Amino acid sequence: MDVQLLVYDLSQGLARQMSMGFLGFQLDAIYHTSIELNGREYVYDGGILAIQPYSSHLGHPFEKVPLGTTTRTIAAIEVHLDTLRPRFTAAAYDLFRHNCNTFTDTFSHFLVGHGIPAHITGMPDAVLATPMGRMLLPQLMQSGMTGGNRGANGGGSLLGLQETAQPATPIPAAPVANGRPSHLHHTLRLPSFSNVDATQPVLFGKVPPLDKLLSKLGDEVAAQPVVHDLRVYLEGKAANTKSVSTPDLASLGKFVRESVTTLPRATLFAAVDLFRCSLADARVSAFFAAEEVDHATVQSVVGVVNSEDVPYALRLVTLQMACNLFGAPAAAARSLLSDAILRAALVQLVSASFLDDAHVSARSAAASLLFNIAVTARKTKTPAQALPADDQVELAASVVEAIGQEQASAGALQGMLAALGHLVYEASLDGELADLLRVLDAAGVVASKARQFPEEPLIAEVGAELLGKGLLA
Incomplete structure (x- = not known):
């Protein structure tokens, strides 16, 4: 083209x-x-x-x-x-x-x-x-x-x-205390991170050809009423039909959970992908992020990916599914992080997916999920409680390693840098996260990518500013 x-x-x-x-x-x-x-x-x-x-x-x-x-x-x-x-x-x-x-x-x-x-x-x-x-x-x-x-x-x-x-x-003025900025980061030039309230989550809303996707499930599964209703709903959304009704969400959750236990892993991705498409609607993501008991449906999918050696396609759509949950209204999205069991599962999903050397799309989607987690945590009144220090440290260690190893994709690197930036912005300079980043020489790891990716401006913003000047105790 x-x-x-x-x-x-x-x-x-x-x-x-x-x-x-x-x-x-x-x-x-x-x-x-x-x-x-x-x-x-x-x-x-x-x-x-x-x-x-x-x-x-x-x-x-x-x-x-x-x-x-x-x-x-x-x-x-x-x-x-x-x-x-x-x-x-x-x-x-x-x-x-x-x-x-x-x-x-x-x-x-x-x-x-x-x-x-x-x-x-x-x-x-x-x-x-x-x-x-x-x-x-x-x-x-x-x-x-x-x-x-x-x-x-x-x-x-x-x-x-x-x-x-x-x-x-x-962009709001930097908070001040006694005439001085309340955090060192507020004095730095960090346009990509300074106004988190205007930052939107990364969502994956594209609907694939439904005939092809449903054929992966087989005729018997595709003929189920809940699948039929889901197809009508997705086609209506794609056609911009006004007032399209969501499918019955409890039935949708039951279908996904049953698919996890009954479908072969090679075809389970199709059911999860249908679920991923529906979650692009804030009405649907709000239900599964905040209303469903114990986040049972999401937990069932993420649990399989975390516990088994699953096909790449299933890992990818699970990452994208998890990203779409954060498109729920703010209060609902925050509830994802308040569930300690789900939060731990999402952290594990991100960290493991960064290790997928063979598939750049998986690494990019993992960066998007980390971005959504970090931004959602920042938007809470108590970010440290929304994302505890242990989780911050594990996510930071995995993304810094992934940045250091990224050789193939400027887009994946950019996503990782954006996610790391939001994870680190306004972090305590004497906390565990800052200590880890100093030990890992995170600023040096990021700066080392400039030779291979000379056109990526986030290398300077995250490396020299946020991780360089911004970690000075």
């Missing part, structure tokens, strides 16, 4: 007219970019979105730059975008350092093996190096974002979608 960089001018021609006189050098545009691929335009606009090409208020780009041809499949691209979403949120947006061009540069590396043109990524530094540039650039960008035709929603976002010149969700 051909990959095109779409280049827009936020200044609407002002940069070309004014730059020589004010800056002393010619600047053709205040660049905003997106990626056109397979009939969609991918853009960082308060989140990573796929829109109809040229449908924003910016209209058509003034330039289209061919980046090359990607051999990645659409499925692989969607998985990679899921790993990027926790980094490219509304709260993480920075006008100069973490913007739409940062996203397209990162996405381009994954698609075609190289970034976008350097004159685009280097534009903020070139302009900000001049006194007049430091004064004019924010105004020029703000003009492009709020002027001209606006989006259909009537708001002042860059594309008429979500993005604004400032983060859509304001």
Whole structure:
């Protein structure tokens, strides 16, 4: 598939007219970019979105730059975008350092093996190096974002979608005590981790071809009423049918638990995958996260994967199933961590899955599950109680080891770094977690990946800032 960089001018021609006189050098545009691929335009606009090409208020780009041809499949691209979403949120947006061009540069590396043109990524530094540039650039960008035709929603976002010149969700000021920040981490430049309230869990909601999936279960199982109802529900969701009813959730749980005890391990993944799809609905995940007694259904699936040498497909869908539980409303998601038995099982699932050297998707999904666990713990009033020190230490040890061993996938590494960052942010500097990270030389382990993955910005943010400066006692 051909990959095109779409280049827009936020200044609407002002940069070309004014730059020589004010800056002393010619600047053709205040660049905003997106990626056109397979009939969609991918853009960082308060989140990573796929829109109809040229449908924003910016209209058509003034330039289209061919980046090359990607051999990645659409499925692989969607998985990679899921790993990027926790980094490219509304709260993480920075006008100069973490913007739409940062996203397209990162996405381009994954698609075609190289970034976008350097004159685009280097534009903020070139302009900000001049006194007049430091004064004019924010105004020029703000003009492009709020002027001209606006989006259909009537708001002042860059594309008429979500993005604004400032983060859509304001980053709260760092807590202070006696005039000083209450934690060393609040003084560091950590845009990916400073506003956890705006961070969303990683979910796996894509529904596979249901005919093919049900055929794995066999005619007798597929004909069960609960499976029929589940299929109708999933097809209705996929078709965006309004007011689609959920299947009977108690019956669904019973079906999954019975499948664990009756189906061969080689086909059990199909039943778990159906369950995983349903959990992408917050109504369903809320029931299994907070209402079902002892989390019996989830425990039955995770218990099998933790206790047996199961096929890769079953491990993968179990990781994705567990991720989707954290899409439940906040109070329900927190109850997952308050169940000590389930929490221990999830910690074991993550740690063991990081050891799967043969399957990058399993390692990526394990990173996503750790990310969801760490973010949910941070959102509680007492994070240390939500995720006790023993669990923090085990998860940190496993993910640091996984980071050190990751050789194949930039996406998996990025997910691991994001998960580790949320696990460590605001941790006690004299606690067990901090001590472990120092003993493991976690900062050095992360920094060592820069040579192999030179385009990954989280290496510096997590390695040098959070684990370097941020662990100074």
